[in-house]
Amino acid sequence: MPPDPAAPARRPFPAAAARLCLSCAAATLAAPAAMAAAPAEPAQLSGLATLLLGTVRGKPTGMTGVTRLTSGDADRELRQACQELKRIGPVDLDDTTRFDGCVTRPGKVVEFQLKVSGVDASRDGTREYMATAKPILVRGICRNPDVPVLGKLGVTLLYHYVAGRQSLVLLDIPPDQCLRK
Known part of the structure; x- marks a missing residue:
C-alpha cells in the first residue's frame, strides 16, 4: 500500500543521526555545498564567541x-x-540540529546545548545508536584545528544533545582528547 500523502513525513532514525553527525562534526565531514550554505558569523560577536x-x-x-x-x-x-x-538566540546548524547556547563551569569547561529534531529519544535502539556514533562525532569535532588548540589552553568542551526533553548524548572533549594520535 502506498504511503498516505496526508500523513506527516517521518525521517528514519539513521538518516536523522547522519545529519546529526554533520552538524557537530568538523567541516571535513560535511559536503562543500552544505558548508557554503552556512550562515555568516554575526558581526556583533566577539572573537571568542565566534570561536x-x-x-x-x-x-x-x-x-x-x-x-x-x-x-x-x-x-x-x-x-x-x-x-x-545566548543573546543572538538559537542558531540552526542544519535541518535537524539547533544550537541553543552554552554554559560554563569553573575550570574552563564549556557545555554546548544542542537540540535535535526528528529523533525519538525514547525509541528502542536510539540511545544504543548514539553510543556507537560517539567516536565518529568526537573524531569529527577533533578535526577542527581550533579544538586541539583550545585543549592546549586547558578548555574542556561538552556537546550535549537533547531530543525533546530527553538527553540523547553528551560528548566530553577533555583538553587532551584531540591531541591523542
Whole structure:
C-alpha cells in the first residue's frame, strides 16, 4: 500500500543521526555545498564567541579570540562569550540540529546545548545508536584545528544533545582528547 500523502513525513532514525553527525562534526565531514550554505558569523560577536560558535558548526575560525584565554580570567572570558551567544538566540546548524547556547563551569569547561529534531529519544535502539556514533562525532569535532588548540589552553568542551526533553548524548572533549594520535 502506498504511503498516505496526508500523513506527516517521518525521517528514519539513521538518516536523522547522519545529519546529526554533520552538524557537530568538523567541516571535513560535511559536503562543500552544505558548508557554503552556512550562515555568516554575526558581526556583533566577539572573537571568542565566534570561536566557540565555530567549534559547534565544525568551522575553523583561525583561532580568533584565543588571546582572551591566555591573559586574565579565562573562566570569566568564556562565560561572557556564552552570554553573547545566548543573546543572538538559537542558531540552526542544519535541518535537524539547533544550537541553543552554552554554559560554563569553573575550570574552563564549556557545555554546548544542542537540540535535535526528528529523533525519538525514547525509541528502542536510539540511545544504543548514539553510543556507537560517539567516536565518529568526537573524531569529527577533533578535526577542527581550533579544538586541539583550545585543549592546549586547558578548555574542556561538552556537546550535549537533547531530543525533546530527553538527553540523547553528551560528548566530553577533555583538553587532551584531540591531541591523542
